[in-house]
Amino acid sequence: MQPRAPKLLEDIRSAAEFVRVETQGLTLQEFQHNRVLRQAVELNFEIIGEAMRRLEKDDPATAARITDYRRIIAFRNVLIHGYDIIDPAIVWGAIEDDPAPLLADVHALLNSVV
Template sequence: MPHDDRVYLEHIRDAILRVEQYTEGIDQSEFKRQILIQDGVIRQIEIIGEAVKRLSSSYCSSHPDTPWQDIARMRDKLIHGYFGVDIEKVWLTVKDDLPPLKAEVLSSLSAA
């Protein structure tokens, strides 16, 4: 694995771990009430999306089951659509999308 890919995967891993820390022990209704937690989670998802954009095309091609373009697009929507952020979609991303991404990233890092 190229050095750069490893660095970006580490950034993704670290951002996911922060999201897990920020959302530990809260449910969706609490997440909707906690603007500070929302802001922290959104920032980490932006970091994940930016790191994904920098992964090599060979890495992304070798992991076709991961929706790399969707992850990058979500980052763009969060960065450029700050007045229209769908907090429910952010929560679903945290609960449904980040766990398999974390597993993929951890697997890649341990194999390198």
């Protein structure tokens, strides 16, 4: 694993945990009506995607060990470049996909460094 990879993995872990914790127990309607939460969640998805993009560039072998890493990067691109057309239901769909598999992959990689 490249030296910068653990920091990027930690950024991914932290942002994914934020999304998981802050949206737990909410409905789509509650999410749609809470602008501050929507923007915070979108920002954390952008952080996840940007950290993943950097990980892919710096350490492609480590990035490849994360399930759907290319899809995560693509979602970041949609959020950043299509911010004006993002439907909260699309973001909610990413929340419903559950960050648990991503978190499991990231935790395994971080534990391999220790």
